[in-house]
Amino acid sequence: MNTNMILSISHLSKRYPPHLVINDLSCEIHDGEFISILGPSGGGKSTLLQLIAGLVTPDEGEIRIREKLVSSSETMIAPENRGVNMVFQNYALWPHMNVYDHIAFGLKRQKLPRAERDQRVQHLLQMLELQGLENRVPAELSGGQQQRVAIARALATAPKILLLDEPMSNLDGYLRLQMRSKLKALFGQLGTTVLYVTHDPEEALAMADRLIIMRDGRIEQMDTPQQCYLQPASPWVAGMLGAINSNNSLEAAQDIELINMGDQSMRGMIPIPEIHIVTGQRLELRSRPEDITIFEEEPTSIPPHYSMVRPLVLDSGFEGKHWRITLLVEPDIFFYGFHHTSLVSGTRVWAISDSSKLFIYPFTNP
Known part of the structure; x- marks a missing residue:
């Protein structure tokens, strides 16, 4: 794993009155890491991703990507200029657009030459096992296929950081297990830095290089899956990881x-x-x-x-x-x-x- 820091978050806070959703949160993420963000609903996980993506402005604190300040209460770099892509829980696929056009969307906006664009789309279709589905629209795809289209679209522009907000919550248990292994192998192969939000402890442990365990907008523990599991920092963390x-x-x-x-x-x-x-x-x-x-x-x-x-x-x-x-x-x-x-x-x-x-x-x- 590369130890170069790609993402630095310092004393980050976000309020949706009367709630403090992110509470003085600080952490550092290294290039190529897979970070699982685990916690209950309402713990601030999705808001943290939105802050990193530039969809939300922080009230206090800073976010830096490759040491460049991208978010503070006074500075906001636009989402499209951060090198960060996000896959939402509902995948946000356009009903009228086929698989090929979904994956090529960002590449067209970057004005990539047609031949290079086609080559990159075909590569992602193969990597995510979507060959032969290029002309299908979302309504003609299974849940797992829709998920992979959303991920392929996000990967097409080679983002520095990929944010995944509970991307498997709409899949059944067997398919989730299959996709867990495939996605972990894929991101490892690509060397992509991934922040992956989930409320499933088993999923978080199986996929992560490090875990962020969140509660009430704070980080309760950040460490390797093994360390969090064997040495939980609090009774609440122990309970979250199965010690009921x-x-x-x-x-x-x-x-x-x-x-x-x-x-x-x-x-x-x-x-x-x-x-x-x-x-x-x-x-x-x-x-x-x-x-x-x-x-x-x-x-x-x-x-x-x-x-x-x-x-x-x-x-x-x-x-x-x-x-x-x-x-x-x-x-x-x-x-x-x-x-x-x-x-x-x-x-x-x-x-x-x-x-x-x-x-x-x-x-x-x-």
């Missing part, structure tokens, strides 16, 4: 990584060095159901870095690949684990977990 098991009714013991649950205990991990916990402080625990292993008979041994408790089975729910088991340790401490069969409610089982996958945070009121 949560309990905040415990206090830190003298050994702050040993969590007492009544007369039972489990060992956890403080995920990042910046988190500071003291004895007696109220804790919030986070873990993922897939990291809880359930045994119907007592295991003969467990690895030294694992902990074990004996919870009560409350419920079993079939989810296709597995059963989701609701487990109770104490009257106010329950969590989920996955198992290959249903378990009888009211029976006691053994549950073990790797301490590095039980995250400990100081509790803060939401």
Whole structure:
């Protein structure tokens, strides 16, 4: 990956009164990176893309592309002069225009010679598997084909940065999975710098070189997918990345990584060095159901870095690949684990977990 900085955002803010949609946001993006921007609806993801594209003026802060100031409260370079293209959630295809003309649209505006234009269009048709569809209009295309036309149109003018705003939200699950692999390979081949907005954590993790995880207009964490997943910076980030098991009714013991649950205990991990916990402080625990292993008979041994408790089975729910088991340790401490069969409610089982996958945070009121 090229380490040259292509995009610099400094103390960016945008208000749509009474809401502060982007809140003092700063980050740097390197040339050729694929950045997934993950967060809930209303978190500021799409507004951030619109600010980068030049469709919206910031209230404070700056955006620089290749060190050139393109956005501030006083300076706005026009969208067409930024070297940035954007693919919208609804693809924004023109109903009367065929596939060829969509892809060639920007090239015609650039007055590219016909032979060179045709060559570039044919290259993109081949790369995005759209050969033979040149004369079709959007109504004659599937959702996946429409998506690829929108991406081909955006790539035709060789933008410095490509912005994708939830481009797969209109596709079914199987097609999304197919397109995820194809797009990741395509952008890697082209070396395009991509900012890709999604609310799907699995999609974000699978495609990104780095993740931006946003909440309320701020960046909660920006790091590699592996680092965000294994060392989430906050309970909210942990929950966004699948750690839905949560309990905040415990206090830190003298050994702050040993969590007492009544007369039972489990060992956890403080995920990042910046988190500071003291004895007696109220804790919030986070873990993922897939990291809880359930045994119907007592295991003969467990690895030294694992902990074990004996919870009560409350419920079993079939989810296709597995059963989701609701487990109770104490009257106010329950969590989920996955198992290959249903378990009888009211029976006691053994549950073990790797301490590095039980995250400990100081509790803060939401």
